[in-house]
Amino acid sequence: MLGAASYVDIDIDATLQHSDLLGLEGFREQFDVQRFRRLYEKGILDSEEYEQLHRISEELQTSQESYAMMNFIMGCGTKPIMASNSQQDNLQC
Structure with a gap:
């Protein structure tokens, strides 16, 4: 996608976050089932997927494990700076 948008020097990286290092508090918001409600209402998530997320959210909040x-x-x-057509005309010799 970046290449198609004319970006150069493209790089990609991944990073992991784990609750053993950061604690569960930072993950509670990410797994709050209310964040997924609109996806369910719009039909992007079916009822089984939404219920699974609901169970996961509850377990994350209540289980010691x-x-x-x-x-x-x-x-x-x-993103390279692109000169306008008039500027390009002035740059050509």
Whole structure:
């Protein structure tokens, strides 16, 4: 996607976060079932998927044995400055 948008020097990286290192508190918001309600209402999630998320959310909040790990993928690049047509005409010799 970045290449199609004319970005150069494109890079991609991944990072992991685990509750053993960060604690569960930072994950509670990520797994709050209310965050997924609109996806369910719009039909993106079916009732079985939404119920599974609801159970996971409750277990994360209540179980002493809960843990979580999330993987974040990040992409970056440089968008070259594009000269306007009149500026390009002035640059040509």
